Amino acid sequence: MAVVTEAPVRAPRRGGRQADRAKEAVAGYVFLSPWLLGLFGVTLLPMLYSLYLSFTDYDLLQDPEWVGVENYVRMFTDDPKFWSSVGATLLFAVVSVPLKLAVALGVALLLYRNRRGVGMYRSLYYVPSLLGGSVAIAIVWQTLFSGQGAVNEVLGFFGIQGWSWITNPSTALGTLVLLAAWQFGAPMVIFLAGLKQIPAEMFEAASLDGAGRVQQFVHVTLPLLSPVLFFNLVLETIAGFQGFTAAFVISGGTGGPADSTLLYTLYLYMRGFGDFQMGYASAMAWVFLVALGVVTALVFRSGSLWVHYADEGDR
Amino acid sequence: MARFVRRTARTPVVVALAAVASVVLAACGGGASGQQDAGGAPVTDRPVQLSVAWWGGPARAELTQKTLDAYTKKHPNVTFTTQWQGYSGYYDKINTSAAGRNAPDIIQIDNRVLREYANKKIIADLGPWMGGTLKVDKIDPKLLGTGKVDDKLFALPLASNTQAFVVDKAVVEPLGLLPPETGWATWDEFAAWAGKVSAATGGKVWGTRDESASISAFEYWVRQQGKELYDGPKLGFGAAEVKAWFDMWAAMRDSGAASPQEVAQPANAGDISKNTVLTKQTVTTFSYDNQYTELVKGTDHALVLVPLPGAAEGAYARPSQFFTAYSRGANLGTAVDVINFFVNDPEAGALLGTERGLPPNADVRAAIQPNFSDQLKYVVAYDERVTGAAGDTPPVPAQGDSQINQLLISSAENAGFGRQSSQAAAEEFVSQANSALARASG
Numbered sequence: 177m178a179v180v181t182e183a184p185v186r187a188p189r190r191g192g193r194q195a196d197r198a199k200e201a202v203a204g205y206v207f208l209s210p211w212l213l214g215l216f217g218v219t220l221l222p223m224l225y226s227l228y229l230s231f232t233d234y235d236l237l238q239d240p241e242w243v244g245v246e247n248y249v250r251m252f253t254d255d256p257k258f259w260s261s262v263g264a265t266l267l268f269a270v271v272s273v274p275l276k277l278a279v280a281l282g283v284a285l286l287l288y289r290n291r292r293g294v295g296m297y298r299s300l301y302y303v304p305s306l307l308g309g310s311v312a313i314a315i316v317w318q319t320l321f322s323g324q325g326a327v328n329e330v331l332g333f334f335g336i337q338g339w340s341w342i343t344n345p346s347t348a349l350g351t352l353v354l355l356a357a358w359q360f361g362a363p364m365v366i367f368l369a370g371l372k373q374i375p376a377e378m379f380e381a382a383s384l385d386g387a388g389r390v391q392q393f394v395h396v397t398l399p400l401l402s403p404v405l406f407f408n409l410v411l412e413t414i415a416g417f418q419g420f421t422a423a424f425v426i427s428g429g430t431g432g433p434a435d436s437t438l439l440y441t442l443y444l445y446m447r448g449f450g451d452f453q454m455g456y457a458s459a460m461a462w463v464f465l466v467a468l469g470v471v472t473a474l475v476f477r478s479g480s481l482w483v484h485y486a487d488e489g490d491r
Numbered sequence: 492m493a494r495f496v497r498r499t500a501r502t503p504v505v506v507a508l509a510a511v512a513s514v515v516l517a518a519c520g521g522g523a524s525g526q527q528d529a530g531g532a533p534v535t536d537r538p539v540q541l542s543v544a545w546w547g548g549p550a551r552a553e554l555t556q557k558t559l560d561a562y563t564k565k566h567p568n569v570t571f572t573t574q575w576q577g578y579s580g581y582y583d584k585i586n587t588s589a590a591g592r593n594a595p596d597i598i599q600i601d602n603r604v605l606r607e608y609a610n611k612k613i614i615a616d617l618g619p620w621m622g623g624t625l626k627v628d629k630i631d632p633k634l635l636g637t638g639k640v641d642d643k644l645f646a647l648p649l650a651s652n653t654q655a656f657v658v659d660k661a662v663v664e665p666l667g668l669l670p671p672e673t674g675w676a677t678w679d680e681f682a683a684w685a686g687k688v689s690a691a692t693g694g695k696v697w698g699t700r701d702e703s704a705s706i707s708a709f710e711y712w713v714r715q716q717g718k719e720l721y722d723g724p725k726l727g728f729g730a731a732e733v734k735a736w737f738d739m740w741a742a743m744r745d746s747g748a749a750s751p752q753e754v755a756q757p758a759n760a761g762d763i764s765k766n767t768v769l770t771k772q773t774v775t776t777f778s779y780d781n782q783y784t785e786l787v788k789g790t791d792h793a794l795v796l797v798p799l800p801g802a803a804e805g806a807y808a809r810p811s812q813f814f815t816a817y818s819r820g821a822n823l824g825t826a827v828d829v830i831n832f833f834v835n836d837p838e839a840g841a842l843l844g845t846e847r848g849l850p851p852n853a854d855v856r857a858a859i860q861p862n863f864s865d866q867l868k869y870v871v872a873y874d875e876r877v878t879g880a881a882g883d884t885p886p887v888p889a890q891g892d893s894q895i896n897q898l899l900i901s902s903a904e905n906a907g908f909g910r911q912s913s914q915a916a917a918e919e920f921v922s923q924a925n926s927a928l929a930r931a932s933g
Contacts, residue, residue, distance in 0.1 A: 339753060
């Protein structure tokens with residue numbers, strides 16, 4: 177920061193200005209270097225390397241062998257498991273993201289007014305998000321929903337015959353969705369902040385005009401909250417497509433039963449590290465990157481239809 | 492001056508790029524440094540630490556640790572770090588560490604990955620140590636042969652085992668349904684028996700687990716059809732066999748003899764802790780006979796071993812596990828000496844018992860057998876009875892075998908949960924398996 181202020185003080189000399197500028201540039205690069213190293217060393221070069229690998233047959237141990245677009249062709253034409261994983265991931269994201277956001281918004285609405293002990297409740301409801309991505313919680317989930325688990329005991333108390341939720345392909349993904357929705361803490365906190373931004377006069381004016389609670393929610397809260405909702409939607413969509421840990425732990429690393437929990441990233445991992453097909457896994461990663469980019473772009477496009485920015489009216 | 496500065500200002504970036512690139516390249520290249528001392532003697536004059544990895548349960552961990560401690564007692568300069576876990580995910584971990592060039596010095600494997608690991612040079616050719624550090628003359632040549640790939644010894648069998656059904660005696664004996672020691676004459680007879688068990692327990696416990704996803708059980712059955720899992724690098728059977736196999740289990744599920752797939756599914760990945768006889772959900776499940784020691788630890792019920800139904804030729808004496816030496820290990824000679832200790836030392840043999848299977852060294856087996864507990868004697872008797880009538884041991888499975896296992900699980904689950912017809916599941920399995928094998932060996 178100090179570097180910037182020094183430059184104008186010096187007396188201009190012939191050629192000196194250029195030298196100063198060059199010095200500034202060097203200083204700038206020096207200060208940037210940690211970030212640059214990170215960008216090139218940890219992100220960009222490995223990404224480019226993986227792009228190269230995606231056109232090769234690479235088993236991690238021997239040198240990669242160029243095969244052109246074969247990996248991509250195989251993925252789309254001769255790999256039923258690839259399509260199973262696409263289906264499972266889409267289903268997971270399409271159900272879990274709206275559900276998680278709805279729960280987050282609902283809880284935020286309950287917690288945003290200042291009542292006694294509300295701070296404690298906010299912390300308590302945030303706790304699952306702190307734990308949620310962990311292996312331990314996935315194991316707890318596995319135990320809860322197994323055939324002889326706690327969920328079935330509770331159901332049995334009410335006389336309902338449960339079954340093994342995690343080993344049945346029609347419900348296994350559902351338990352993962354539930355686990356994802358349970359980690360609503362992060363979007364909840366963002367919703368809380370958004371709700372606090374809405375001026376109380378708006379609600380007063382609405383209630384003077386005779387709007388009930390539901391009408392207030394639909395016509396005041398939702399439009400004013402829409403930028404925050406949009407932000408959460410983008411973040412959670414991307415996170416939803418990248419789900420891995422829970423699926424890996426609960427299915428024992430197989431994506432079973434019957435590939436029902438074979439999320440895309442899990443399949444990618446199995447190909448790369450289980451089957452030694454790192455070229456294929458790299459190709460999958462690039463297809464994933466492009467697909468996620470398209471989905472995110474679509475979400476952004478849709479934003480112009482329903483996101484309401486308060487300052488637009490002032491223009 | 493200015494021009495000079497401008498030029499140098501850009502160079503750090505270039506240098507940084509070059510540095511990163513060289514690191515990447517170095518990581519990708521690198522020679523097989525460990526191979527330099529092929530045939531070298533174990534280290535005695537300086538401290539050596541070796542890492543050892545295996546899959547298995549707590550019983551195996553305890554016995555293996557004791558054996559390693561015994562080695563350290565004899566060779567105080569050698570100490571060990573160990574890592575063990577369940578079977579599922581085990582190879583992922585080894586593969587990842589091998590890719591990172593830091594796999595454990597001594598790796599337990601089974602024949603599913605033997606060919607792959609040998610061809611990819613993850614494990615060292617033990618030939619240079621044979622006759623020196625590594626003694627093989629007391630090991631049955633047939634068993635020793637199962638550790639060879641293209642006539643080179645890459646893996647030393649720790650033990651041999653054979654296929655079995657483990658049956659919950661505590662449930663079936665009071666029902667008067669204890670199967671004879673020789674098992675069932677046919678699969679039909681077995682299905683009828685399992686159906687009776689399910690009916691007699693009032694549907695609380697199934698007669699048998701649905702074993703359609705078990706490649707080991709399938710291999711037994713397919714050998715009875717006169718086929719093998721592999722014909723060289725190719726599949727040794729076709730979609731017709733797979734469909735018949737799936738249909739047989741579907742019929743058993745429908746009649747109530749076999750558990751539904753959702754009960755069977757958790758054990759499909761091969762973890763002994765999910766074994767459905769231990770969880771008391773089924774009376775019968777597939778097991779290798781050496782697992783008996785671990786199984787009886789996990790339940791308060793008495794268990795018996797019974798041969799799989801049908802012709803005895805389905806069975807074979809199988810290498811249960813191998814110890815292999817990581818080819819890039821820094822102390823290959825010492826690692827080989829430890830492997831030799833596990834296989835040939837009577838003290839090690841006494842400690843290990845039959846937990847991994849029967850000791851491969853004939854002298855060791857004879858020396859320790861009198862001291863076996865009744866439980867171990869029971870396993871030995873079963874093994875000798877079954878392998879006496881068994882068929883030939885097939886060659887080392889084709890490269891890509893571990894993927895075939897995964898594919899069978901997927902297809903069996905798809906068929907078992909009714910997501911695909913048995914015909915469609917069988918066809919998909921065979922076509923996917925064929926292309927996986929072609930890629931793996933190509």
